[in-house]
Structures are given as structure tokens and as C-alpha cells.
Amino acid sequence: MSLHPTLQPYADAWTHSIEAISELVQPLVEGEWNWRTPCPGWSVRDVVSHVIGLDSEMYGDPRPIHSLPRDLFHVTTDLQRYMEMQVDVRRHHTAPEMTSELELMIIRRNRQLRNESRQPGTVVRGPLGAELTLEESMRGHAFNVWVHEQDLRAALGRPGNLDSPGAHIARDVLLGELPAVVADRADAPRSSAVVFDVHGPIEFLRTIRVDIQGRGTLETAPALGPAASFSLDWETYVRLACGRVTAEAVADRVKAEGEPRLTAAILRNFAVTR
Structure with a gap:
């Protein structure tokens, strides 16, 4: 077999x-x-x-x-x-x-x-x-x-290898953690949406929608009028999500828009592994 x-x-x-x-x-x-x-x-x-x-x-x-x-x-x-x-x-x-x-x-x-x-x-x-x-x-x-x-x-x-087979596995693993980052750890408002626009060797646009019960879900459809949005390159996304850098260290590579306390809370809780 x-x-x-x-x-x-x-x-x-x-x-x-x-x-x-x-x-x-x-x-x-x-x-x-x-x-x-x-x-x-x-x-x-x-x-x-x-x-x-x-x-x-x-x-x-x-x-x-x-x-x-x-x-x-x-x-x-x-x-x-x-x-x-x-x-x-x-x-x-x-x-x-x-x-x-x-x-x-x-x-x-x-x-x-x-x-x-x-x-x-x-x-x-x-x-x-x-x-x-x-x-x-x-x-x-x-x-x-x-x-x-x-x-x-x-x-x-x-x-190198930022678009290798392992990179695509990493993308899916890290995206799977995003709802918890936004809805649970950053406590995003209920009935809101947060958008992530990632560019570079691996590109994607994803929305985390938080429902009335406070549960977060990952969607591919863009959101109109999100509570917060982030634009950053893939390498920076990985380094932040894996706890290799702080948000302050890469502030020049992350464009965050929306309510300042919410964007700060999301970036502060972005690392899902060490």
C-alpha cells in the first residue's frame, strides 16, 4: 500500500x-x-x-x-x-x-x-x-x-522558499487560527468583520466575520465597511503569526486601518505559535 x-x-x-x-x-x-x-x-x-x-x-x-x-x-x-x-x-x-x-x-x-x-x-x-x-x-x-x-x-x-509546498501548508494552518485571534483573543465587536490583505509570494484576501454570539468564521468574500483591515506582505505575516517579531518591530510593513484599540489588540495577539 x-x-x-x-x-x-x-x-x-x-x-x-x-x-x-x-x-x-x-x-x-x-x-x-x-x-x-x-x-x-x-x-x-x-x-x-x-x-x-x-x-x-x-x-x-x-x-x-x-x-x-x-x-x-x-x-x-x-x-x-x-x-x-x-x-x-x-x-x-x-x-x-x-x-x-x-x-x-x-x-x-x-x-x-x-x-x-x-x-x-x-x-x-x-x-x-x-x-x-x-x-x-x-x-x-x-x-x-x-x-x-x-x-x-x-x-x-x-x-527563499516562501512559496514552497510547505508555505502553502503554513498558509492554511495560520489562516485556521485567525478566527480565534480576532474573535476570542482580540475580542472584536460582535456583528463585525476584519479583513486581511496579504501580498507577496503567497497572496490572499480573507475576512473574519464575528457573529452576534461572538464566534469568528473565516470567509473568502470581502467585507464592506470592516471594523479593521490589515495589509501586509506574506513574509511579515508569517513572522508575526509565528511569534518571530513584534508588531512594533515591523510597523513599517503593516498597514492597519480601523478602530485603533481593535487593530492594536489583534496585532498584540497575532502570534499563534512560538
Whole structure:
């Protein structure tokens, strides 16, 4: 049997992003592995370690037995501690050790995906023992690996792949979070609409409508007289939504119109991942 057609786009996106990451880090000298990335507290080595760790757990390898240092300022939640384990255990690995482990993991995971015969609705284990479907797991993984590819590109000054298969997965994942950002976290007025006009390598116009009960829904139809509207480029949208920059840091790249308290609240709550 082969991979279910519903899952193939996620496998394709992962393959594209993980091979791009491998290509980015193969020529790095030892010192470049220590360069800072947009992820708080994480170097290039740490981001690659995180990606290796994610794929290791997707493959089914046991998690490392390791005690975290007490002075990691960027680790404050249970999820961050969970994720940091795979990172900290590799902090003293050399460049050849990192690239070799990454290449081996790519080979193993590609083989696993070729032989994957489970249905999209199969329940699998996620971080901290959470249960989710195989489709949710693969979608989230494709999203994460593409975002971390972008983190590495930012750190290394090698922009690219903003319209890759992983970018389209990221668009859908981030758009799925917009209703909660606008209606719940920013508490937009009931019976209102907020419009997002995004341009660049990936373009879209989306409206979040908030109904009389305060529930937000994502629509493709434009709204007349929205309570707020935002115009920004795709790269800035991603960096904001993934918590890589603050709204203040990219104020010159975001055009916000509407009631100032509402636009400020939306931008303040825009990050849906870290």
C-alpha cells in the first residue's frame, strides 16, 4: 500500500523543507552552527536539533533520558521543556555529527513514509502524550519544519522558499487560527468583520466575520465597511503569526486601518505559535 492521497501533500511539503534544511546546513563551518536564530534561546544547531528530534519521534524512536540545566531562561512551560530535551542533548554535537544525524533521519523517515499505510483518521500520540489524528500530526509537522527552515534562512541570510509546498501548508494552518485571534483573543465587536490583505509570494484576501454570539468564521468574500483591515506582505505575516517579531518591530510593513484599540489588540495577539 502507498500513502493515502489526503496525506501526500504533507509528505511532499516535509520532503521539500527537510531537504532544503539539509542543503542549507551542509556547508556550514563549526562557528556558524552557533549563530542566533529568531527562536528565543536557539542557535542554528538548536533549530536543527529540534527538527531532528521532531522527526525522531515521528519515526517512533524513544525520547532521550536527559536532565535540563536550570538556567535556560527561554524555557518556562511544560511544552517548552518537552521540546528542549531533544535540543539540549545535542548542544555539544559537532557539525559533522549534526549533518550525519540529519541525513540518516531523512533516509529513515523517507522509507517510513513510503511504507505508510494508515488512514488519515488513525489516532497517534503527539507532544506530551496528546492524541491527534495522523492527518493532524503530519500537517502540523510539515508546518513546523517549513517554519524552522525559514528560521534557519533568517539566521544564515539565505531567504527563499516562501512559496514552497510547505508555505502553502503554513498558509492554511495560520489562516485556521485567525478566527480565534480576532474573535476570542482580540475580542472584536460582535456583528463585525476584519479583513486581511496579504501580498507577496503567497497572496490572499480573507475576512473574519464575528457573529452576534461572538464566534469568528473565516470567509473568502470581502467585507464592506470592516471594523479593521490589515495589509501586509506574506513574509511579515508569517513572522508575526509565528511569534518571530513584534508588531512594533515591523510597523513599517503593516498597514492597519480601523478602530485603533481593535487593530492594536489583534496585532498584540497575532502570534499563534512560538
